[in-house]
Amino acid sequence: MSSQNQNAQIIYLRERNFIMLKKDLMMRNPLRAVSDENGYILPEGGLGAVVARAGVGKTALLVQLSLNSLLKGDKALHISLGDPVRKVSLWYKEVFNNIGIQYQIEKIDDLWNELLPQRFIMTFNIDGFSVPRLDERLTELADQNIFIPQMILIDGLPFNKEMKRTDLHALKELSEKFNSHIWFTVRSHRHEEPDSDGMPIQIADFSDLLDVVIKLEPQESDIKLNVLKGSGSISSQDLSLDPATMLIKE
Amino acid sequence: MSIEMNKIRNIGISAHIDSGKTTLTERILFYTQRIHAIHDVKGKDGVGATMDSMELEKERGITIASAATFCEWDNHEINIIDTPGHVDFTIEVERSLRVLDGAILVLCSVGGVQSQSITVDQQMKRYKVPCIAFVNKCDRSGANPERVVEQLREKLGHNAIAMQIPIGLEAEHEGVVDLTTMKAIYFDGDNGDILRVEEIPAELLESAELKREELIEQASNYCDELAEAFLEESEISAEMILSAMRKGVLKRAVTPVYMGSAYKNKGVQPLLDASVALLPDPSEVSNTALDLDNEEAPIELGTDSSEPTVALAFKLEDGQYGQLTYIRVYQGTLAKGDTLINTRNGRKIKIGRLVRMHSSQMEDIEKIPAGYIGALFGIDCASGDTFADPKLNYSMTSMFVPNPVISLAIIPKDNKAQINMSKALNRFSKEDPTFRTFVDDETNETIIEGMGELHLEVYVERMRREYNAEVTTGQPRVAYRETITKRAEFNYTHKKQTGGSGQFGRVAGYMEPFSEGEFEFINKITGGSIPTQFISSCEKGFKAGLEKGALMEFPVTGIRVEINDGAAHTVDSSEMAFQAAARGAFQEAYKKAKPVIHEPIMKVVIETPTEFQGTVMGTINQRRGTILGAQEEGPMCVVESQVPLAEMFGYSTILRSSTQGKAQFTMEFANYRQVPQSITEELQKKKAEEGKGAA
Numbered sequence: 001m002s003s004q005n006q007n008a009q010i011i012y013l014r015e016r017n018f019i020m021l022k023k024d025l026m027m028r029n030p031l032r033a034v035s036d037e038n039g040y041i042l043p044e045g046g047l048g049a050v051v052a053r054a055g056v057g058k059t060a061l062l063v064q065l066s067l068n069s070l071l072k073g074d075k076a077l078h079i080s081l082g083d084p085v086r087k088v089s090l091w092y093k094e095v096f097n098n099i100g101i102q103y104q105i106e107k108i109d110d111l112w113n114e115l116l117p118q119r120f121i122m123t124f125n126i127d128g129f130s131v132p133r134l135d136e137r138l139t140e141l142a143d144q145n146i147f148i149p150q151m152i153l154i155d156g157l158p159f160n161k162e163m164k165r166t167d168l169h170a171l172k173e174l175s176e177k178f179n180s181h182i183w184f185t186v187r188s189h190r191h192e193e194p195d196s197d198g199m200p201i202q203i204a205d206f207s208d209l210l211d212v213v214i215k216l217e218p219q220e221s222d223i224k225l226n227v228l229k230g231s232g233s234i235s236s237q238d239l240s241l242d243p244a245t246m247l248i249k250e
Numbered sequence: 251m252s253i254e255m256n257k258i259r260n261i262g263i264s265a266h267i268d269s270g271k272t273t274l275t276e277r278i279l280f281y282t283q284r285i286h287a288i289h290d291v292k293g294k295d296g297v298g299a300t301m302d303s304m305e306l307e308k309e310r311g312i313t314i315a316s317a318a319t320f321c322e323w324d325n326h327e328i329n330i331i332d333t334p335g336h337v338d339f340t341i342e343v344e345r346s347l348r349v350l351d352g353a354i355l356v357l358c359s360v361g362g363v364q365s366q367s368i369t370v371d372q373q374m375k376r377y378k379v380p381c382i383a384f385v386n387k388c389d390r391s392g393a394n395p396e397r398v399v400e401q402l403r404e405k406l407g408h409n410a411i412a413m414q415i416p417i418g419l420e421a422e423h424e425g426v427v428d429l430t431t432m433k434a435i436y437f438d439g440d441n442g443d444i445l446r447v448e449e450i451p452a453e454l455l456e457s458a459e460l461k462r463e464e465l466i467e468q469a470s471n472y473c474d475e476l477a478e479a480f481l482e483e484s485e486i487s488a489e490m491i492l493s494a495m496r497k498g499v500l501k502r503a504v505t506p507v508y509m510g511s512a513y514k515n516k517g518v519q520p521l522l523d524a525s526v527a528l529l530p531d532p533s534e535v536s537n538t539a540l541d542l543d544n545e546e547a548p549i550e551l552g553t554d555s556s557e558p559t560v561a562l563a564f565k566l567e568d569g570q571y572g573q574l575t576y577i578r579v580y581q582g583t584l585a586k587g588d589t590l591i592n593t594r595n596g597r598k599i600k601i602g603r604l605v606r607m608h609s610s611q612m613e614d615i616e617k618i619p620a621g622y623i624g625a626l627f628g629i630d631c632a633s634g635d636t637f638a639d640p641k642l643n644y645s646m647t648s649m650f651v652p653n654p655v656i657s658l659a660i661i662p663k664d665n666k667a668q669i670n671m672s673k674a675l676n677r678f679s680k681e682d683p684t685f686r687t688f689v690d691d692e693t694n695e696t697i698i699e700g701m702g703e704l705h706l707e708v709y710v711e712r713m714r715r716e717y718n719a720e721v722t723t724g725q726p727r728v729a730y731r732e733t734i735t736k737r738a739e740f741n742y743t744h745k746k747q748t749g750g751s752g753q754f755g756r757v758a759g760y761m762e763p764f765s766e767g768e769f770e771f772i773n774k775i776t777g778g779s780i781p782t783q784f785i786s787s788c789e790k791g792f793k794a795g796l797e798k799g800a801l802m803e804f805p806v807t808g809i810r811v812e813i814n815d816g817a818a819h820t821v822d823s824s825e826m827a828f829q830a831a832a833r834g835a836f837q838e839a840y841k842k843a844k845p846v847i848h849e850p851i852m853k854v855v856i857e858t859p860t861e862f863q864g865t866v867m868g869t870i871n872q873r874r875g876t877i878l879g880a881q882e883e884g885p886m887c888v889v890e891s892q893v894p895l896a897e898m899f900g901y902s903t904i905l906r907s908s909t910q911g912k913a914q915f916t917m918e919f920a921n922y923r924q925v926p927q928s929i930t931e932e933l934q935k936k937k938a939e940e941g942k943g944a945a
Contacts, residue, residue, distance in 0.1 A: 084405075085879030085890050113923055116892075121879030128882055137880075140864035146871045 018114050021105060022071045028103060030239055030250045031068050039072050041065075041230075042183070042211050045176035047168070051186040051200045052216035057223055058185040060246035061216065062153045063095045065183055069151040070115045077149035079134070080123045081156035088121045088155075098245040120147045126158055131170040138178065154184040159202035168206045188215075198228060216241065222249075255553060256531045258621050260578070262331040262346055262379070264370050265356035270386045274356055274512040274521075275319075275330060281443060281519055282321035282328070318565065318576050318623050320606055326526045329623040347374060348646075349564045349578040349623065352499075352529030353381040354521070359393040359419075359509070363401040364857055364914070371406045380499045382528055383408075384521050385509040388416050389423045395509045405883075408505040411468045413495075413524065414517070415454065415461055416509055426510060426517050427454055429462045430488035435520060442515025468504060469494040492527050499528045532621025537580050539636070539644035542593060549644060551581045555619040558582050558639035559590060562646040566633050566681045573677075575631060576607070578623045580646070582639060585617035590637040593645045599637065603627040632680040654686055654699035655850040655895055655919050658706050659724035661695065670719035671696070678709055685709060699729070702917060703899060728896045729850060730933070731922060732799030733808040734843035737762040742838050743817070744831035752822035755780075755831035757788055757813050761839045764810035769796060772812040780816035780828070787825040788813055791832025800837060801845045802930075802937060811836075846924050847933065850895045853920040856905065858913035860887045865908050873897035874926075892920055 026032060026039070035041050042048045052058045066076040080088045093112070100108035122137065141147045152175070157163075175182040188200045195204040200215065207213065213229040223241040225248070242249050265271040320329045331346040347353070353374060357367060374381060383402060385395040395416055402410035414426040417434060425436040427450050434451060438444040450458050466486060470477035473494030479486050498504035508524055510517015533553040539560055540546040551560055559582030567574045577584070584590075588601045605612040605625050618624040631637075636645045662668040675687045675698070686699040700706045703726060713719040741758040757780065764770055771789045780788065792811050799806040816831075854875070858866045860882060866889055870877055875893035898917065905913050925933070 085881050085888075089878060116878070117876045120877060123879065123881045125883060128884070137863070141867065144864060144868050144871070146864075146867050146877070 018107075018111055021107070021111055022073075025099065025103060025105075026068070026071050029068055029071075030248045031064070033250070034239070039068070040181065042181040044179055044181065045172065046181055046211035047172055047175060047209060048181070048183045048212040048214070049186050049203055049210050050183065050214050050216065051188050051203070051228070053188055053190055056216045056218055057241050057243075057246050058187070058216065059091055059155055060095060060241065061214070061225075061248070062155055062183060062185060063091050064248055066119070066151065066153050067092070067096060067099070067115075070118050073118070074150035075118045075120070075147060076151040076153065077120045077122060077138075077147065079129075079152065079154045080121065081126045081129050081154070081158070083123060083156070085121050085123055088123065092119070095246065098247055102245065102247060120149065126156065131167060131174060135170075135174055135177075138174070142178070149178065150180050152178075152180050152182045154182065157184045157186070159186050165206060165209070168209045172209060200228075218243075255533045255621055257326045258531050259326055259328045259525060259529055260331070260349065260351045260532060260621070260623055261328060261525055261529055262350040262353040263356060264347070264353050264374065264381075265367065270358065270512055271356045274354075274384065274386060274518065277512045277515060277518045278330065278522060279319065279321055280441065281522065282323050318607055318625070320623070323522045324526050328522075328525065331623075346564065347377045347379055349562065350377075350379055351532055351535045352525070353379045354525065355381045355383045355505070357383060357385050357398050357402070358390075359385045359388045359395050359398055360390050362394075362398045363405045367406070371408075375502075378502060380502050380530055381505060382499065382521075382524055383410060383505050383507045384517075385507060386512055388419055388509055388516070389421065389511040389514045391420050393419045393423070395419075395507075399507050402505060402507065409468070409498075409503060410505045410507050411465055412461055412509075413465065413506045414509050414520070415458055417451065417454065423511055423514065423516060426508075426520065427458050428488075428520060429458060429465050430491045432458065432462065437516045437519075442518070445519060466491060469498065472498040472501075472503065496528050500530050500534060537646075539580070539646050542643040542645055546645075551644075553581065553620045555583045557620075558641050559584055559588070559637070560639070560642065560644050560646070561590075561618075561637045563629075563631050563633055563635045563637065566631075566677070572628055573630065574605075574607075574625050574627060575629050575633075576623065576625045577618070577637070579618045579620050581620050583617050583619045584624070584626075584637075589640070591640050591643075592631055593636045593638050593643055594632070598640075599629050599631070601626060602629075632683075634683060653729075654684060654701060655729050655852075656702060656706065657697050657699040657727045657729060658710075659690070659693070659695040659697055659727075660710065660721045661724070663720040663722065667719045667721060670717040671713060671721055674709075674713045674717040674719055678712070695724070701919070726899060728894075730802065730804040730925070731848045732801050732804045732806045732845050733848055734761065734763055734806075734840065734845050736844045738839040738843035740835040740839035741815075742831055742835035744827055744834055746827075747822070752819075753824065753827035753830065754817075754819035754822035755784070755824075755827040756817040757828070757831045757835045758815040759811065759813035759835075761809055761811045761836075761843055763843075764808050768807040768809075769793065770810040772810065774812055774814040775816065776814075779818070780813070781818055781823070784818065784823065784825060784828040785813075787828040788816075788832040791829040792836050794829070794833055795836030795840065799845055800840050802847055802933060804847065806840075806845075807848075847930050848922040849925045849929075851892050851920045851923045852895050852898060852917045854891050854893045854898070854901075854915055854917050856889045856891070856913055856915040858887055858889065858909055859885055862909040862913055863887045863889065866905070866913060869901075869904060869908060873901070874929075894923075894925075895919075 031041070032039070050058050050061050066078055069076050078088060096112055097108065105111065171182060186200065186202050188202060192201050194200055197207070199207045199213070203210065203213065207229060210229060212227070215226045215228050217224045217226050222243055225239040225241065239248055239250060241247065263271045263275055318329060318331050320327060322328070331350060355371065357363060385398045387393060388395060399410045399412050402408045413429055415429065416423060417425045417427060425434060427434050432450060434448045436446040436448065438446050466476070466480050469491050470480045476486065476490050476494045479490065495504065495506055499506065506524065506528060508517060508521045510521070512518055537551045538548045539551055541549050559579065561577045561579040561584055563575045563577050565576035584601060584604070586601055586604055590599055590601065591597070592599055603626065604615050604618060605627070606615050607625050615624065638644050660671070662671045678685050679687055684701050688697055689695070690697050698706055698709065700709070706726070710721060710723055713721060737760055739760045743756040744753060746753040771792060773785050775785065796806045796809070854870070856866050863880060867877055867880070870889065870891045870893060873893050874897050875891045878890040878892065881888040905915060
């Protein structure tokens with residue numbers, strides 16, 4: 001009798017605990033389709049680039065990649081070159097709230113408080129940033145066991161003439177050292193022609209060091225995620241960003 | 251008092267602690283001949299700066315209470331509100347900003363825009379106070395006013411533009427070049443009171459011309475004539491630039507930056523000229539009141555002295571002759587012998603003695619016209635009260651008052667101290683809405699509550715010094731709260747039928763978490779199962795349950811109660827019976843509703859040299875803190891974090907000792923969050939021990 005009762009019990013959405021909520025969100029996450037069985041898009045120690053023109057949604061995509069790893073229970077370090085901490089936090093809050101609305105989660109604030117300690121924002125002035133400097137900071141955080149990221153996101157890395165192959169090598173080494181995945185944004189320009197492989201000119205010289213390259217391209221009603229480089233499932237998926245909420249949709 | 255409105259300036263001097271605003275005010279008062287000798291903040295002559303009138307302020311070198319003082323410059327009357335610099339006293343800062351028309355934002359040329367400047371700036375934004383900036387301490391080593399201008403743009407988002415360039419910096423700081431007149435100004439004499447105007451030194455001429463061009467380009471955005479003159483490359487006068495800049499300042503579209511060193515008597519007079527030339531007069535600022543007869547609809551106030559009077563009491567002080575109330579008159583005139591209404595309680599007040607304050611000295615006056623700041627004697631009121639003509643029922647916008655987050659038990663040393671203490675507490679709670687006091691029913695101790703450790707500490711000190719009340723203090727306590735996490739049903743019957751008249755009442759319904767407020771009571775009784783006259787008793791009973799949660803006896807918040815069934819007895823049911831039934835129902839459901847403890851979380855922003863970044867983050871980590879981010883800017887780094895208040899006691903000492911005194915932090919209330927299980931257990935254990943101790 002009692003077991004029957006239990007079977008008949010209704011589980012209210014609000015009473016589901018955070019673990020279930022997180023699982024639920026991950027299940028519904030369109031990024032799942034392009035990830036491996038552990039939920040990663042990049043291999044360990046890998047590098048990924050998000051390329052787009054200004055204002056198309058690089059940061060929004062980066063934040064969603066980050067949130068995806070936070071929901072998995074991983075720690076994410078978000079580095080912004082130029083924007084203050086407050087502005088980056090706002091991006092997260094905005095994207096997360098939109099997710100909450102889209103999937104009708106009531107306890108979004110509590111879930112957010114739960115995820116907060118897994119995220120760390122670091123900002124640098126563009127001239128103040130260098131890979132050795134980042135390495136120094138990260139080592140310091142790791143030594144004190146304050147924060148060891150599984151995912152590093154770098155927003156606003158300047159891909160100009162001064163960017164050298166050695167810099168990317170250093171970044172890759174850093175990624176390997178911390179067993180993490182690094183995503184960064186690359187800003188392209190409207191007037192530039194891609195190279196013969198279709199790679200944006202900014203990263204054409206380094207594309208062999210990158211594991212995944214996603215280009216955001218505005219089309220009629222939405223923004224398409226065009227996978228320029230990548231293996232397996234990621235290249236075959238048809239994903240885009242909803243321009244109203246900047247969320248990924250299938 | 252026959253001066254026209256456009257000759258009045260009500261300004262505040264707002265800044266980071268230790269950026270030298272009290273010194274600056276002191277110099278302003280000296281040059282405007284309100285005082286005849288200069289005393290320094292931590293001066294050796296034992297007098298202390300004039301604006302820091304409280305003994306405690308003099309000793310600590312900080313400004314706590316915002317004294318209002320008035321002075322004259324260039325045929326203008328300037329009322330200066332000295333604002334406190336420490337974040338624990340922000341209610342004081344906000345209240346002074348409310349009565350200001352313009353402000354001088356003082357910044358240190360070495361430290362630049364610091365975390366506290368950001369808080370102060372946000373407050374100015376909230377009250378839309380137009381401002382000009384003064385980069386002080388140009389004589390210090392490491393002075394770099396240009397960098398501060400940059401920071402004003404980047405960190406605070408001000409459209410900052412330099413109005414001057416310094417002649418020499420650090421030890422060689424001699425004066426400034428005025429970019430509007432293109433003249434060099436030197437400050438001679440022992441007290442820098444003799445201005446020597448000369449041609450610009452040759453080596454500075456090129457950069458001055460460049461900067462002037464930038465200034466004019468910026469200023470021409472606000473004035474078409476200037477823009478035309480600029481394009482036609484015709485002669486541009488200093489007046490044209492200033493009048494264009496003034497338009498920009500009034501719109502808060504631009505922040506002109508002046509520079510100098512108040513301590514070395516450099517650059518203060520040009521700053522006074524600028525305050526007069528660029529900051530608004532009272533008629534140029536719109537002020538709104540709330541019409542209490544019309545659902546608090548906002549009403550624009552006029553600035554005419556002949557209209558019905560509206561005035562705001564913004565600061566109280568205890569003087570030799572009783573309570574001194576600082577007021578600003580927004581509309582009409584406040585004259586001796588007038589009868590006004592205090593719109594908070596509807597009480598009539600008769601205006602007796604009116605004075606104009608100069609820190610601790612005062613001057614008797616006959617009336618205070620619109621736009622003016624003055625003080626009155628012998629009025630019993632709280633700060634924030636509005637005095638209005640009996641025809642009007644207006645209240646000045648009520649200010650946002652946060653709930654206290656920390657409390658402290660105080661015990662008077664003897665009977666005399668007891669009497670003095672209650673006098674002091676009465677005064678403090680009137681002066682400062684964030685300071686509260688009550689007597690704990692159980693322990694019979696007097697408890698004071700406030701916004702931070704230092705906030706309460708200062709009041710305890712003031713009690714001792716100003717009221718001669720010696721008190722000992724208990725451990726500071728954090729204002730924990732309890733709330734429920736799930737819905738729970740109740741069905742409780744209160745029945746008593748032994749001797750005398752019986753008591754009977756049954757209430758049924760449920761309680762559930764409620765995030766939009768502290769408490770909501772919903773009556774869904776149909777068919778009169780509980781008679782209407784007992785519904786309010788039920789609500790009362792539930793409210794009584796909120797006072798102390800069953801978990802740890804902390805106040806309960808965030809609960810919605812719905813009653814949908816019940817029963818009454820024609821003879822035995824009474825208000826008391828239903829109150830008791832509701833209390834019982836609350837207890838019954840509360841335990842089932844999975845109660846948890848919430849604690850106040852503070853937003854802590856630490857500014858530290860980069861080399862201590864790791865150490866600082868370590869201290870946050872040890873305190874159950876969450877680091878939100880780290881922002882690197884040149885040699886300094888700003889760490890933003892959220893830390894439970896309970897872990898922040900004594901943090902300033904720890905931070906100082908672990909960073910060689912080079913880091914500083916600000917702290918403000920962020921939100922309430924659930925206490926982790928392990929900490930809850932610790933709290934319960936501590937509580938149990940205390941209980942044993944008491945028994």
